[in-house]
Amino acid sequence: MTGFDLGDAAPDADEEPDSSKDTGRSDRTPEQELEKTEAPEETEVPKRPESEPKPEPELTDDPVDPTETGPAFPYSEVEQSPLYAREETWTEFEDKLDMELTPVLRQDGVRDDELREIHDIVLEVAIDYLDEFPERLKEKRIEEQ
Numbered sequence: 001m002t003g004f005d006l007g008d009a010a011p012d013a014d015e016e017p018d019s020s021k022d023t024g025r026s027d028r029t030p031e032q033e034l035e036k037t038e039a040p041e042e043t044e045v046p047k048r049p050e051s052e053p054k055p056e057p058e059l060t061d062d063p064v065d066p067t068e069t070g071p072a073f074p075y076s077e078v079e080q081s082p083l084y085a086r087e088e089t090w091t092e093f094e095d096k097l098d099m100e101l102t103p104v105l106r107q108d109g110v111r112d113d114e115l116r117e118i119h120d121i122v123l124e125v126a127i128d129y130l131d132e133f134p135e136r137l138k139e140k141r142i143e144e145q
Helices: 030-036 087-107 115-128 130-144
Strands: none
Touching (some): 115 130
């Protein structure tokens, strides 16, 4: 036993409900109660004639303020994949994000940046500079010997 006392049971906890007493409650389920009540009459919504075009969303020439838009894409679009890096490289990356990128974002009014957005941009920049990867890889291999 745990030594935890829940106290005494309620006096009627083990008793079967007495159907002769009217408690004001029905034996019906909430769904059955809803079926019992009459649904309001449905009113027909007038349909737009086929020839009338649907209104287009209003396009403005005003630039979108990134400080008011929220993340660039929802989490549901994320595909998590491991990124393998040495600890010191990863630590340097995180430090640069925290000490250099985050302050610039705050100065620009962006307060709700998401790590998924940053990682997505990192990969986009890597794609843009992919032609530098073979030479960089060879340099790293020489340095490590």
